[in-house]
Amino acid sequence: MYRLLIVDDEPIIVESLLDLFEKKSLDLEVYGVFSSSAALQVLDEMKIDIVLTDIQMPGMNGLELHKQIIASWPWCRVIFLTGYDDFSYIQSAVRNGTVDYLLKMEGNEVIVQAIEKAIADLNNAIEVEQLIARSREQTLQIEPFMRKELLWGLMQSNNSKPSGLGQQFADLHIPLDASKHVITVIGRIDQWRESTNSFDKSLFLFAIQNIARDYFQTHTHFESFDFSDKSKIAWLLQPIDKYMQTNRVEETTDWKRVLTFIKGAVETIQMAVKKLLNIKISFAIATVSRPWSELPEQAELLNLMLGRGLGLGEELLLLEQPDWSLAYDVDHHLLRKAIKQMPFMQEMLENGQQAVFFGAYEELMHLAGSVSGHKERVRSEIYFTWVSIFLSYLNRWQSTEQLAEQFPLARITMLDYTNNWQEVTDYFYQLATLLFAERETNQGSQEQDVITQVQHYVQKNIAGDVSLNRIAEVVGHNPSYLSRLYKNVTGNSISEHISEIKINKIKELLQENRLKTSEIAKAVGFLSEQSFYRFFRKATQLTPQEFREKMQK
Structure with a gap:
């Protein structure tokens, strides 16, 4: 919905135009003022899309007002309405391209047509194609960061279907194929030089990736990005088609040849980085290619290899074990993958995303309930993470006093997570259910409080300023948001409520028969x-x- 502001020093003209647009279905919020200074006050307090203004007014005239308007709202359409047929007087403003010029004698229909044209111009200015074109221009500037975010997300948890992933690769110009297997290499900076700052680290990482590009690009398509606070780099690689006679699974001769090339290239990259940059770097290299859906498992295994045992040394070249299922427990990985979702589940809890939260919660707690042996310590990690999440929520949202009356919060840190995981699962499930219910209740209560404030203000100030902008200022909300909220909660618009209050008040005063109609109008x-x-x-x-x-009969 667009906003129209009518400006004229003659109240009768403003009132007649307000009445005119009230009868038209143009999807407009219409405001009227009687001076340029009053118009500027409105323009300071809210976005105005179209201004219909007189030119000759006391104080600041329409042309001066126009300069102020485009300074605040450059896209605002200004329509000059004047009784003077003097085009030369406004030709400098007309050249701006955002104005129109009407004579008051031309009649209401011409005015309505000018407003309709202004609305069409505004619509054209925000055509989807133009927005997409601008977005593409901006995307080019932030594309490296978007590529990194996408690939890092895939390494953490692959929730994208191959078809959707392929489109994302194409949009971000990632030279990889979502339908083919991928090979992972992770490099770790063993030690930065002393006094190396964050900017210098970025330069060195860029140089390392350029060195790697020189050696990888002859046989592979690849994409790389840094992570872990600039201490690690990941390369995701796929062979160039001309080096592959078949695209069968990794145990084919072609795949083995490509993997041999990658291992040799990594060894050369390691030596080049040390020689050219004087930086020691270690690598963990996948020895089998995997579909994208298994990228998180493989990436985590390579990270684990760099973080324990032999991986604690320097200038290492560590190779993934050929039988990855022996080196990596699938069930344990699924559990680790689910645990990584807990920060997102905390956001779901706080944002009221109940269905998504419980879907992820049930999967996590089921996986944790199936672990055995030494892996049971993972349950303690999950349990105390939940304790932290829920206590943080309770403290920040002060959801304790009323909740404590219907739920045993004192048990939150005393459950037997070692021997009775089902009790833990049920406890947090019930707590989350109550918090979601409380959130919905509070939201409804807060919304109703806002509605009550609006109605109270209108009732007390029906003779004064009951514009949407003033009401929004009083209750502390954006006018557009307040308008939508009021409509959603009550089923009526704020203007309809104001009209109802005014009608009831007028009827009451008319029945009392004490005031003249002119006095009632003012009241x-x-x-x-x-x-x-x-x-x-x-x-x-x-x-x-x-x-x-009629009432006196």
């Missing part, structure tokens, strides 16, 4: 008796006097 906030008559007759099909006479 309910009308700027002129003419607009008061129009408003009342439109609502009741009676004039104020006819209504008063």
Whole structure:
């Protein structure tokens, strides 16, 4: 919905135009003021899309107002409405391309057509194609960061289907094929030089990746990115088609040949980095290719190899074991993968995403319940992570007093997670259920509080400023958001509520028969008796006097 501001020093013109647009279905919020200074105040407080203004006004004239308007809202369309047929007077403003020029004598339909044209111009200015084109330009600037985010996400947890992943690769110009297997290499900087700052690290990492490019690019398509606070680099590689006679699984002769090439290239890269940059770097190299869905398992295994045992040395070349299932427990990986989702589950809890939260929660707790032997210590990790998550939520949202009456919060740190995992599972499930329910209740209560504030303000200030902007300022919300919220909760718009209050107040005052109609008009906030008559007759099909006479019978 667009906003139209009408500016004229003659109240009767403003009122008649407000009445005109009230009858038209143009999906507009319409405001009216009687001076340029009042217009500037409105423009300072809210976004205005179209201004219909007189040119000749006391103080700041329309042309000066136009300069102020485009300084604040460059896309705002300005329509000059004047009784002077003097085009040369405004030709400098017309050259701007965002203005129109109408004579008051041309009539209402011409004015409506000018507003419709302005709306069409605004719509054209935000065409989807233009937005997409701008987004593409911006994407080119941030594309490296988006590529890194996507690939890092795939290494953590692959939730993308191959078809969707392929489109993402294409959009981000990643030279990899989502339908083919991928080979992973992870490099670790063994030790940075003393006094190496973050900027220098970025330069060195860029240099390392360029060195790797020189050796990898002859036989592979690849993408690389750094992670772990600039201490590690990952390369994801696929062979160039001309070096592959077949695209069968990794045990084929072609795949083995490519893997041999990658191992040799990594060894050469390691030596080149030391010689050219004086930096020691270690590598963990996958010796089998895997589909993208298994990338997280393979990446975690390579990271583990660099973090324990032989991996604690320097200038290492560690190779993944040929039978990866022996080196890596699939069930344990699935559990680690689920544990990595816990920070996201915390966000789900705080954002009210109940269905998604419980889906992930049940998967995690089921996997944790199936572990045995020395892996049972993983349960303690999960248990105390949940304790931290829920205590943080309770403390930040102060959800303790009422909740404590219906739930045993004191048990949160005393459950037997070693011997009774089902009790732990049920406890946190029930706690999360109560927190989601409390959140919904609070949201509904807060929304109702806002509605009550709006209605209270309108009731007390019906003779004063009951514009949407003023009401939004009083209750502390954005006007557009407040308008939508009020409509969603009550089923009526704020303007409909204001009209209802005004009608009821007018009827009450008319029945008391103490005030003149001009006094009643002022008491309910009308700027002129003419607009008061129009408003009342439109609502009741009676004039104020006819209504008063009817009530006296």
